[in-house]
Amino acid sequence: MNTETTVAVMESQDLELVEREEALCQEVTDIEFQAGAITIDTEDDYKEAAQFGRLLKQRTAEVKDFWKPLKEAAHKAHAEICAREKAMLQPLSNAEKILKQTMGAYISEQERIRREAEEAARRAAQAEVERRLQEAIALEAQGKTSDADAAVEEAEIMDEMSNVVSVAAEKPKAEGVTTKKDWEIESIDSSKVPVLVAGVELRPVDTSAVMRLIRSTKGQVHIPGVVYKEVAKVAFRK
Numbered sequence: 001m002n003t004e005t006t007v008a009v010m011e012s013q014d015l016e017l018v019e020r021e022e023a024l025c026q027e028v029t030d031i032e033f034q035a036g037a038i039t040i041d042t043e044d045d046y047k048e049a050a051q052f053g054r055l056l057k058q059r060t061a062e063v064k065d066f067w068k069p070l071k072e073a074a075h076k077a078h079a080e081i082c083a084r085e086k087a088m089l090q091p092l093s094n095a096e097k098i099l100k101q102t103m104g105a106y107i108s109e110q111e112r113i114r115r116e117a118e119e120a121a122r123r124a125a126q127a128e129v130e131r132r133l134q135e136a137i138a139l140e141a142q143g144k145t146s147d148a149d150a151a152v153e154e155a156e157i158m159d160e161m162s163n164v165v166s167v168a169a170e171k172p173k174a175e176g177v178t179t180k181k182d183w184e185i186e187s188i189d190s191s192k193v194p195v196l197v198a199g200v201e202l203r204p205v206d207t208s209a210v211m212r213l214i215r216s217t218k219g220q221v222h223i224p225g226v227v228y229k230e231v232a233k234v235a236f237r238k
Contacts, residue, residue: 017070024063031059100234107172107179107232129159182233183214185226192225 035056040046136151172179188205195203198221200213213221219230 020066024066028059028063031056096236103172103177103234104179104232107234108230110172111230111232125158125161129155132158176237178235178237180233180235181219182231183211183219183228184231185210185214185228187227189225194224197221197223 035052038045038049038052040049132151132155136148136155139145139148139151185207188207188210190203190205193202193205193210197213198217200209202209202213202223210223210226213223214228219228
């Protein structure tokens with residue numbers, strides 16, 4: 001069968017469907033009006049109404065039979081379209097996952113560098129405190145009590161400040177991108193995980209419950225048998 005013949009057959013089938021649908025619509029509409037005109041005064045009228053009720057069931061079955069193959073075809077077409085859409089979207093989804101992991105790794109690395117700088121600044125501050133204390137000891141040995149007291153006071157102030165040393169975080173910024181702190185489970189040794197932690201039941205090991213606990217404590221909870229790490233979660237906008 002050539003293309004022109006195929007198209008002609010399809011158009012003919014479509015026309016038949018349209019004509020059949022119109023005929024059914026007219027029939028059911030007429031039946032509705034007929035039902036409204038039925039009155040029952042005698043037993044014979046009651047029997048005729050019963051026959052009309054059976055006709056309603058027959059017409060209902062005809063309508064359902066008419067639409068059934070069309071619904072099945074539409075469902076099949078929808079499933080095929082969804083499958084094709086999913087196949088086309090999959091590379092984009094894979095690419096987005098890879099990109100988010102790469103960008104998240106960069107953010108995590110910048111945070112690691114920041115923490116190292118913060119720790120280095122804290123150690124430097126502590127070293128300066130120790131230097132001033134040694135200086136105070138030397139001044140005391142020289143009999144310079146006032147200078148020694150001043151050095152000790154200065155060391156105490158510096159010691160307090162060293163406990164709050166911080167390096168400002170400079171998160172990478174880009175239009176259409178948002179990031180937030182999250183955590184990722186690296187491994188779980190089920191044999192070591194306790195039944196309850198902070199009132200949360202974890203056994204049998206429920207990774208969802210574990211993640212809820214980690215997030216609710218902002219990564220501060222220690223769960224025996226669970227190893228997790230902080231990660232940067234990346235999201236894109238259009």
